[in-house]
Amino acid sequence: MDGPPEPELVRIRDVIYQTAGIFHPDNKLRLLQDRCGRRMKELKVQTLREYSECLTIRPTRQAELIALLNEITIGETSFFRNQPQLDALRRIVIPKILEAKSNLPLRRLRIWSAGCSTGEEPYTLRMLMLEELNVQLKDWSTEILATDLNERSLAHAEEAVYGSYSTRNLTPSYRNKYFIPQGDKLQVNALARSNISFSRLNLSDDSRMTFMKSMDAIFCCNVLIYFDLASKRRVIQHFFNNLLPHGYLFLGHSESLFGVNDDFRLVHLPGATAYVKGERTPAGGKSL
């Protein structure tokens, strides 16, 4: 950071946060500027001020926002994309879910990757579950539902072959245990592909959304940012209804539900945030 950030860039950052719910802290503003730069080149726009108008005043602002969000999320999909989030799932969230379900006869964990794109996220989750199979998840069955709107992405996910970019965060141990080399690429092996069901689903399809019941956790990363406020509210309400009382909703890095939904509660986990259903407790009920 060299001095205070450019006011126009801060304005664009705020527009993106207000409309899409994804936030760029000051140390990521240069990246945002770079992404805006690509769009400005495309539109032959000279200044950030002019580009900011493309996002706020011009009739095509909605389409431009989506084009910019596409630039922002390019290359976002990879295995083990958000390690603190995954660590929190394993160390804190799964124990809490298991505890909440300890008296139920059916020992089953159901996780939904909503907007799974080309499959890196659900396979990552499956690998984590496999790692816990003989530890926390002994005697538990796990089921991962992975949905996306895009059929080409789903076909890629089911083929499960990935290049070096997607697999860049893999540790040698995961690479050896759960992948088979395919030329210069890697394919997810049969074990890590088991117990995942891929299907096409439009999150705005109210009738089908009501069937995604009894979830323990939902991951919906960098998907809601493309929805307008009304659709976002409907999808979040479905998530709320689909989750079990102890359920968790995870969003993408720096993605927020602020101003979208009042029912979910924001919780802080080490290095990550999540949303829980929880009870409405009166503030000040508990001492630290």
Add this chain to the structure above:
Amino acid sequence: MTAATATKQALLQRLDGLHQIPTIPAVLAPLLRYLQQPVEQLDVQKVTDLLSQDKSLAAQCLQMANSPLFGRAQNVQSLRGAVVSLGFHHVSDIAMSCGVLNMLPSDKASLDPVVFWEHSLGCALVSRQIARKINFGDPGKAYLAGLLHDLGIIVNLWVLPKEFRAAWEMGKGEGIPLHEAEQKSMGFTHCDSGRLLGERWALAPELIEVISYHHAPEKSAEHTGLVALVQLADLLCRMSGLNYGYVEERQVNLAEESGFGLLAQHSTALKDFDWARLTFELDSYMDEVHSLVRAIYRT
């Protein structure tokens, strides 16, 4: 007598023994006393002179004055320039930051001084940011309160280093908050020892309350809002990576913390406060805090 009570007794005795107690750094006392006068009576040269008496403190102030965390656009070259550019109050805060944190013994076996610095500075910045955003009193006061809230840790490191190291290791091993580990293994926390030092140094009453009750703001009597604010800022820092050098394995809902309800009584803006955004903003603080503290520490 249990082991814990025995340790508490030992602490009190050692503190009473005076010779082991950290004294307020020599340069700070006259500087802070001078800065307490009405602003119109203050003289830039006099402040610069007082600061210059401690070369390392002066250099550290200059480092901080040039950090983006303090909103500086242009490069400040001289100490006098820093005093003019930052203003008297900021200089006082910065001098206090450096002066107090310089007292840390360099025992890297437990809590690394750099990590402690980062937590304290992070908490100061987050406290200031919350105060600004919810229009809570003087952000400078919130900054100083955030900075000094863990004064007791410095006391513990000085007076009972072995016992404190055991507590820190327990906290790390079990992934529990440091004050819980201290309570379990020593029978008292850095809040208790911080209070003793704060009183001996005759710090401002609101600072003593923050130091004493930032893990239980409901116990504070006079300055509950400020204590509550620091509780939340401290917790947010610990959950966001500006911790004591280990991860607390837990889930925190800030709205359920006692400080949240108490702070809400002092600020209606808290109801609609965007904690998610503040958490994301912390990301950029982290980089700056790391590089600033490392730079200062080398000075």
